[in-house]
Amino acid sequence: MSFFLPDTIVMGTDRTWRHYLQFLSQLGVTYLPTVRLPERSVPSGHSGRHVSSSSAVERTSRVSRGHLRSPNELRPDSVQIPAVFSATSEILDGPLSTMQEKSDALCRLADIVAGCKRCVALADTRTQTVFGVGNADARIMFVGEAPGADEDHQGEPFVGRAGQLLNRIIEASRLKREDLYICNILRCRPPGNRNPLPQEAANCREFLNAQIRVVDPEYIVCWGTVAAQNLLDEKRTIGKLRGVFHQYNGAKVLCTYHPSYLLRNPSARKDVWDDMKILMRDLGIEFN
Numbered sequence: 001m002s003f004f005l006p007d008t009i010v011m012g013t014d015r016t017w018r019h020y021l022q023f024l025s026q027l028g029v030t031y032l033p034t035v036r037l038p039e040r041s042v043p044s045g046h047s048g049r050h051v052s053s054s055s056a057v058e059r060t061s062r063v064s065r066g067h068l069r070s071p072n073e074l075r076p077d078s079v080q081i082p083a084v085f086s087a088t089s090e091i092l093d094g095p096l097s098t099m100q101e102k103s104d105a106l107c108r109l110a111d112i113v114a115g116c117k118r119c120v121a122l123a124d125t126r127t128q129t130v131f132g133v134g135n136a137d138a139r140i141m142f143v144g145e146a147p148g149a150d151e152d153h154q155g156e157p158f159v160g161r162a163g164q165l166l167n168r169i170i171e172a173s174r175l176k177r178e179d180l181y182i183c184n185i186l187r188c189r190p191p192g193n194r195n196p197l198p199q200e201a202a203n204c205r206e207f208l209n210a211q212i213r214v215v216d217p218e219y220i221v222c223w224g225t226v227a228a229q230n231l232l233d234e235k236r237t238i239g240k241l242r243g244v245f246h247q248y249n250g251a252k253v254l255c256t257y258h259p260s261y262l263l264r265n266p267s268a269r270k271d272v273w274d275d276m277k278i279l280m281r282d283l284g285i286e287f288n
Ligand code: SF4
Pocket: 113, 116, 117, 118, 119, 120, 122, 123, 129, 186, 187, 188, 200, 203, 204, 205, 207
């Protein structure tokens, strides 16, 4: 869908932009690609405050993200998050204190994700989006990489054999699945279970950040290299990242091997167990 971006815009307040973005939203626009237009001269003799079109685009991304730290602020890196007309900003600007408010916000975000077609190849081949499940007010968030075939069919992250192994790890750690919030870097299944492409991860980052913002976990566990490297903007392997806490947006982040890797390499189970003990000790849960 094309949209109208005026050459120059007389700016009043941020609210002006919000109204403009809401107008675009009503037209069905949910996404603006990053564009840099050439500077245009400001007409002389106008008393209003003019913003050049390139400034206008930069301003769009700042305002639309509301007070959520933008994906690029959270993750300054080589993969630039597209300048997004944030379909999520209105939700994130609302109250997010109580369990009910958080649950409602997640439901609204899931509705937006269900219609997302930013990654055309994934949107064309998915059975459904896999948004996330669990406690909207969880202290611990699990982040995996992307839905597989089972997740794509059932609409839930971490089901199938890897999910069953994760359940056993959760149980052994004296946690319950309903105490957690579980989601992925991507919300759509990559064909053939390939790894997410950098652009796909960038496209989906707005939704991951929104889920983190709503749930506001104290701990995030990244399961596998894809989750760890994407969340933390890291190039190091999971073997180098595991075993210590990292920080992300105020949460302590622990990285460990993905359950599907454990199915292929059972000897790595001890490392995962060591990582879970680090988490549980920090939570104040004692082990023998
Ligand atoms: S992976 Fe994320 S950004 Fe891409 S189409 Fe699915 S929901 Fe949209």
